Amino acid sequence: MPHREFQGQVAVITGGGNGLGKACAELLGSQGASIFVNDERNGGKDALAVVDSIRSRGGTAAANGNSVLAGDVIIESAIAAFGSIDILINATVYTPQTGSIVDANSLDWDVSKDVQIKGSYKTTNAAWKHFRAQGYGRVVNVSSLTALHGLPQQSIECMAKHSQIGYSFTLAKEGAKKNVFVNVVFPVDMKGGTADDELSAATFVSFLVHERNKTENGGAYELGGGRVAKLRWQRSGGLLLRADDSLGPEAVIKGWSRVVDFERPEYPSGPNKFMDLLNVGLKLPFDKYAASMSFKDRAVLITGAGSGLGRAYALHFARLGASVMVNDIADPSSVVDEIHQMGGIAAGTVGSAEEGQKHVQATIEAFGRIDVVVNNAGILRDKAFHNMSESMWDPVLSVHLQGTYNTCRAAWPYFVKQKHGRIVNTTSVTGIYGSFGQANYAAAKSAIIGLTRALACEGAQHNILANVIAPNAGTNMTKGILSDEVSKALKPDHVAPLVSALSGDAVPSDTTRGVYEVGSGWFGKTRWERQPGWSLVTDGSSLDDILAKLSSFTASQPTYPISVEEHQCIIAREASDSQSVSAEKVLANIRRAKEAKPQGSIYTYTERDLILYALSIGAHHSNLPLVWEGHQDFTALPVFGLVPFFNAKLPYKVEDLMLGYDQRTLLHVDQYLEIRSPIPPSGELRTFPKLIQVVDKGRDVMVVQGFTTVTDKNQEVFFNETTVLVRGSGGFGGDSVLADRGAATARNNPPSRAPDAMVEEKTHEGQAALYRLNGDLNPLHIDPDFSQKGGFKVPILHGLCSLGIAGKHIFQTYGSYRSVKARFTSVVLPGHTLQTEMWKENNKVVFQVLVKETGKNAISGGAVELDSRGASFL
Structure with missing residues (x-):
């Protein structure tokens, strides 16, 4: 964008100390606007830091730490500092705690309603009379994709942010005759987002608030992944x-x-x-x-x-x-x-x-x-x-x-x-x-x-x-x-x-x-x-470029996302398409991945690791064969085989096997484990991954990967097969049907009779923290802030931990086994009670795992094939 596009303009930006507000402040400041940065977070220090950044580059700026509820004070202070106001960007952010509507904090509700709804009214209402008097004004309000579609346990956030949509459309209608334009934007937090993505969003906002914008009023725009798309009812x-x-x-x-x-x-x-x-x-x-x-x-x-x-x-x-x-x-x-x-x-x-x-x-x-x-x-x-x-x-x-x-x-x-x-x-x-x-x-x-x-x-x-x-x-x-x-x-x-x-x-x-x-x-x-989105080039998108793009917006091939997840998938797919990722290339990548030769990833363990694993899936101190290396029957649980393969390095990139990959839409669906030889009490194992199949289900993709684990003498000890579902990344024309691979893909429907055996176990609140020490360090299982962004009130238990607990129950009831298969069907929270229900059918035990607090199955379609020992060691 040419330098000094906003010379002589005055912009007030609430929430200007971080995120989109900060990006807009720095961009408009670099283009000649006088920037009044409001942000009460950290006692106004965030706003001061942005002002210092703008001034260090030769710009003009002032800071303000008032609450947006003092919107009239903010606007009058800006006018006192710079003599006028031309632009208002309401980007104040308040992030309430996630949780069920029953558990929601009433203070969070009040603050969200005040900051994000009334605060927007207070600043805009104070600026409105100035805009009307001068016959010019530009306002951008900020909503969110979460509000657009809704997310579980985020009722407060959705309420507050969605208010800005109808409110903005109303102000656009009122302001039109006085050349006061009002639009609403939806910033999208994409996985792997960069500072350039934020800058590109600010670039589009800068167009909306520029005097040369003569057409875009009362619009709704999605901004994410370096792209912009227009939405309409x-x-x-x-x-x-x-x-x-x-x-x-x-x-x-x-x-x-x-x-x-x-x-x-x-x-x-x-x-x-x-x-x-x-x-x-x-x-x-x-x-x-x-x-x-x-x-x-x-x-x-x-x-x-x-x-x-x-x-x-x-x-x-x-x-x-x-x-x-x-x-x-x-x-x-x-x-x-x-x-x-x-x-x-x-x-x-x-x-x-x-x-x-x-x-x-x-x-x-x-x-x-x-x-x-x-x-x-x-x-x-x-x-x-x-x-x-x-x-x-x-x-x-x-x-x-x-x-x-x-x-x-x-x-x-x-x-x-x-x-x-x-x-x-x-x-x-x-x-x-x-x-x-x-x-x-x-x-x-x-x-x-x-x-x-x-x-x-x-x-x-x-x-x-x-x-x-x-x-x-x-x-x-x-x-x-x-x-x-x-x-x-x-x-x-x-x-x-x-x-x-x-x-x-x-x-x-x-x-x-x-x-x-x-x-x-x-x-x-x-x-x-x-409507289809398009990329914003941050180092060269002029206002004329943006005008040309907007005039070419077309209703051809529109989409109708109904969830945050689906919406993000569409953005990711468009970004992937814009980078010339074609169906042919995906299919070629799959062929190459299947032929790729892994180097093998080393996993070294001792008896201590076998004990840690047993404890992490709930083994009691009295289960001596599992927790005391000196016991004459000390043994590894068969499901220990779920550990050594986990961090094996792949000879290909999973994101290359589909269109528009977004890790947040990945779900672990199925797990199959074979124990191919006795488990050594310690040693060095090496795991060799292999791509087995990629299934294009039209909208979604299933990726099946195999992991063969061998000893230092090259004896196969474990084989794992993992199936994951990635939503919104299909459509490239690959295999459409999952291949039948015997026990690894068997449905394992339980018999109609009551279970032959049941074992109930209450997990403890620290179980995920303990289980992660086996190697799965995903913050989803330990960091509340991270889990809340994923839609979970608290960190969730590892799916493989739930399977490990079930595997322990079966081992305690029927003895050792040669293989285990399971399908993950719902989330388990630390502290939930798991009930493993088992049906013995000849040499096979069919099982499922019920979460008693929710009434849902955490694991369905499970089965083990018993080995010749056939009796429990415990």
């Missing part, structure tokens, strides 16, 4: 039904494939044409589907149910047999009475939606259970952004967002315990697309989308489905927005069938974390479309 063609009293959830479920059909999509910036849809729908046949959906013996809590949509939901669920808890800030007894008069079951609870714990407890006390939560309560405090005060901002965030969070959190333990729960939260078209004069409402409703998706991810393992709807109906809340005629036509009753459909069990099991728009008998789904 896509609405399905949807399902249209006759909107009258015959409309029920059965018709919605029957037509569900059309609800989610994107064959003829739209790319809207606001609500659907609901009056037109209503008129067309009234010409359709009556709903002919017999009422079959029942919520008998189910309890449903609905907030804001004293009138409008909530009342319609309450009456609707009551007609379907549900026990309904009607909540409203005013006395909801009139709705409760209506339900009683129609023969239904209902009770009421008075209070703000923020009192979620109170309302959930009232539901439990009244009905003995809770099955469905419908968060509907809401208020409006609309005003043009420059006139929006904190007294308008805070109540909207509290009722909509805090109320939704508190109610979901209170209901969650009941859902988990009963392994069933349904959550329907409420966003709006404002939260999706933005709407003039509703910045507070947009931030709250957009945040609810992020929160819902995180809860859906977390709840999946417990059969808890969470979705969010954007209803269109005439209610008290929309008075003054919709005309009386339109308000009467758009009935809340015609929204209710979608709510009950999403609350039942008849929709497809993967119907979770969805965003749905509904009204006037029309039901549609909304999703993100990602």
